[in-house]
Amino acid sequence: SQTIHQWPATLVQPVGSPLSLECTVEGTSNPNLYWYRQAAGRGLQLLFYSVGIGQISSEVPQNLSASRPQDRQFILSSKKLLLSDSGFYLCAWLQGEGNTGELFFGEGSRLTVL
């Protein structure tokens, strides 16, 4: 069965420090992968999505970046965190075109920037 894991679950970082959130998927190949940020009262905002290794599309300009070094690994990074980067980050996968079209989410990572 397919599973998706995110870590760390909770992170407290000072302003200006780097960030690395990791997401891995098991039990599937060539998944479409997504990073969302969840803000209170504002639903989920798509940050990045990837349809394959090294292929990243950015939806919102910001100081975050994403990388996909392996087929089932998706990383969210920042060189210098801002206070506004605090939030709940969700990784999700969608198996390729022609499938049911559902998003499956990881457990999420709570980032607090102080």
Place this chain on the structure above:
Amino acid sequence: AQTVTQSQPEMSVQEAETVTLSCTYDTSESDYYLFWYKQPPSRQMILVIRQEAYKQQNATENRFSVNFQKAAKSFSLKISDSQLGDAAMYFCAYRRNNYGQNFVFGPGTRLSVLP
């Protein structure tokens, strides 16, 4: 651009009663998918139910059913026989056909279930 609106930030329901969560969306597409996702306090988002726009029949999953009104662009979720475990944030989401890369989410409705 597509938008999804959930006009009820918070709702409450008595255990064993029925509650309906509202969702409206704006799109010029004719082929799309609609979803309801549930996010319990443990935080992992899970799919509750989905509806294909080309299907006139409302989707049903056990105690969960939808009222899909395509002309009105309305997609409400009905939870029957509410249980304590139904307490969660509920998000309505839209996806443009099976080749769209982006899901558009509403702001969510927090549902409380009263014993």
